[in-house]
Amino acid sequence: MLEVENVVTRYGVIEALKGVSIRVERGEIVAIIGANGAGKSTLLMTICGQPRAASGRIRFEGREITDLPTYDIVRLGIVQAPEGRRIFPRMTVYENLLMGAVPTGGRYLEEDLERVFALFPRLKERLHQRGGTLSGGEQQMLCIGRALMARPKLLLLDEPSLGIAPILVRQIFEAIVAINRERGLSILLVEQNAYQALKIAHRGYVLASGRVVREGTGRQLLADPEVRAAYLEGGQ
Amino acid sequence: MAYFLQQLINGIALGMVYGLIAIGYSMVYGIIGMINFAHGEIYMIGAFVSIIFFTLLGMLGISWAPLALVLVLLAAIVITSLYGWTVERIAYRPLRGSFRLAPLISAIGMSIFLQTYVQVTQGAKIKPLQPVITGGITFTDASGFTVTISWIQVLIVVLTVALMAGFTWIIAKTPLGRAQRACAQDLKMAALCGVDVDRTISLTFVIGAALAAVAGLMATLYYGVIDFFIGFLAGVKAFTAAVLGGIGSIPGAMLGGLVLGLVEAFWSGYFSIEYKDVAAFTILVIVLIFLPTGILGQPEVEKV
Ligand SMILES: Nc1ncnc2c1ncn2[C@@H]1O[C@H](COP(=O)(O)OP(=O)(O)OP(=O)(O)O)[C@@H](O)[C@H]1O
Numbered sequence: 001m002l003e004v005e006n007v008v009t010r011y012g013v014i015e016a017l018k019g020v021s022i023r024v025e026r027g028e029i030v031a032i033i034g035a036n037g038a039g040k041s042t043l044l045m046t047i048c049g050q051p052r053a054a055s056g057r058i059r060f061e062g063r064e065i066t067d068l069p070t071y072d073i074v075r076l077g078i079v080q081a082p083e084g085r086r087i088f089p090r091m092t093v094y095e096n097l098l099m100g101a102v103p104t105g106g107r108y109l110e111e112d113l114e115r116v117f118a119l120f121p122r123l124k125e126r127l128h129q130r131g132g133t134l135s136g137g138e139q140q141m142l143c144i145g146r147a148l149m150a151r152p153k154l155l156l157l158d159e160p161s162l163g164i165a166p167i168l169v170r171q172i173f174e175a176i177v178a179i180n181r182e183r184g185l186s187i188l189l190v191e192q193n194a195y196q197a198l199k200i201a202h203r204g205y206v207l208a209s210g211r212v213v214r215e216g217t218g219r220q221l222l223a224d225p226e227v228r229a230a231y232l233e234g235g236q
Numbered sequence: 237m238a239y240f241l242q243q244l245i246n247g248i249a250l251g252m253v254y255g256l257i258a259i260g261y262s263m264v265y266g267i268i269g270m271i272n273f274a275h276g277e278i279y280m281i282g283a284f285v286s287i288i289f290f291t292l293l294g295m296l297g298i299s300w301a302p303l304a305l306v307l308v309l310l311a312a313i314v315i316t317s318l319y320g321w322t323v324e325r326i327a328y329r330p331l332r333g334s335f336r337l338a339p340l341i342s343a344i345g346m347s348i349f350l351q352t353y354v355q356v357t358q359g360a361k362i363k364p365l366q367p368v369i370t371g372g373i374t375f376t377d378a379s380g381f382t383v384t385i386s387w388i389q390v391l392i393v394v395l396t397v398a399l400m401a402g403f404t405w406i407i408a409k410t411p412l413g414r415a416q417r418a419c420a421q422d423l424k425m426a427a428l429c430g431v432d433v434d435r436t437i438s439l440t441f442v443i444g445a446a447l448a449a450v451a452g453l454m455a456t457l458y459y460g461v462i463d464f465f466i467g468f469l470a471g472v473k474a475f476t477a478a479v480l481g482g483i484g485s486i487p488g489a490m491l492g493g494l495v496l497g498l499v500e501a502f503w504s505g506y507f508s509i510e511y512k513d514v515a516a517f518t519i520l521v522i523v524l525i526f527l528p529t530g531i532l533g534q535p536e537v538e539k540v
């Protein structure tokens with residue numbers, strides 16, 4: 001459903017992606033792992049047109065989206081829960097969720113809110129609290145909840161476990177698996193926590209210095225000695 | 237006491253005009269982090285459109301004040317908004333994403349251009365307006381002092397309060413207002429939520445220009461004379477009001493405007509009317525040194 005072909009992305013003179021090709025099939029969880037600065041976040045952002053690819057092509061459901069404005073890409077169903085969560089700090093939890101519902105025009109608001117609360121009951125308790133005052137874990141839940149409010153077809157998750165207590169990490173990973181199973185939602189998951197990510201992923205890619213250096217099923221990558229040495233040292 | 241009350245009334249009316257202009261500075265700063273130096277000129281254009289339409293309506297024989305006022309108000313809002321929109325489109329949008337000072341320089345250029353454009357097309361001479369609204373309510377206290385609230389002042393207060401109420405509702409409750417706040421807090425994330433950021437920024441300029449147009453109309457009625465240069469002083473004062481209230485904060489802009497109007501009125505009433513503009517600049521300097529985030533400004537730390 002998503003095909004990224006030979007994409008190059010530059011920040012000024014820095015070439016953050018040097019010809020990356022990946023694909024995500026319908027209903028898959030695909031993990032992207034790699035060291036700091038490998039270009040993982042840049043890849044997710046480029047898919048959303050922020051920044052735009054300098055060359056290469058991105059197709060979604062057979063349609064070329066490389067040069068579409070970000071709001072059109074989002075309306076087609078590619079929604080990102082970005083690195084650092086980027087909750088609107090001076091908006092309430094409820095308003096943050098409303099912002100997530102922008103692409104649907106709020107048509108299924110009640111229904112979608114209930115589904116988010118079913119996944120993250122904590123958000124319902126914090127509904128009128130300002131986003132900036134939530135704990136890191138709560139912000140992550142809100143970040144994923146906000147993305148789900150858009151009714152995505154493909155969810156891009158950037159480091160959902162970053163800076164969060166292990167108990168919450170498990171809860172969030174369970175939520176990711178649940179969303180994927182129950183709704184058949186395709187997920188592209190970027191993670192530092194390579195072990196956890198590869199365990200739940202159908203397939204994965206290893207990114208290093210802006211290039212894909214390995215790809216395979218989650219199981220293959222977990223077993224790959226080089227991947228183990230580079231990214232799973234001290235695993236778990 | 238009566239004298240004090242009179243200055244208070246004058247200060248409030250003046251402050252509301254400054255507040256309306258200040259909102260335009262504050263909103264634009266809030267959303268794209270730039271000071272739109274051409275905003276004072278947008279206000280000046282609002283004043284010119286008002287005077288031109290009053291003259292036009294006079295020629296058409298429409299002289300019943302309420303009707304003339306409504307028509308001029310609509311014309312001023314529509315035409316001035318168009319200027320606001322155009323300025324953003326041609327002078328700022330192409331520079332988005334370039335180095336930080338570029339739009340600022342462009343704004344100063346725009347400001348000079350608009351001043352010159354009005355000077356050339358409308359002439360450099362002061363333009364007077366035949367009084368449209370006259371009279372007021374006069375109170376006399378025991379010692380024989382009188383306090384007058386002119387109908388123009390009443391109009392300024394009523395119109396401003398109504399506009400502020402509507403505007404506050406838009407910002408707090410509508411999808412457009414939410415999109416605007418989202419853009420102000422995190423432009424990139426707003427885009428990732430599916431907000432058309434360029435359109436939201438355009439609308440911000442349009443709303444700011446519409447409010448400045450109303451201020452321009454009211455100032456024209458209040459002072460009775462305008463020229464192509466009025467945007468400069470009014471712009472600096474409104475900018476001061478925005479900084480004083482906390483730039484980026486909309487209630488702050490209104491509050492800053494009120495404080496500035498009151499200070500100016502009392503300064504002219506009790507110290508020196510020739511140096512009334514000094515008051516505004518003094519405040520700007522003091523605020524920038526001692527209270528850089530303003531009264532209602534958001535401290536930066538809350539940014540996640
Ligand atoms: N806005 C930017 N301007 C300039 N360079 C950038 C920008 N964002 C990222 N880079 C550079 O691009 C490269 C890839 O960064 P990216 O954020 O995609 O890495 P990452 O794999 O997500 O890393 P991490 O695991 O630390 O999140 C890095 O060298 C980084 O310094």
Ligand SMILES: [Mg+2]
Binds near residue numbers: 040041042083158
């Ligand atoms: Mg990253």
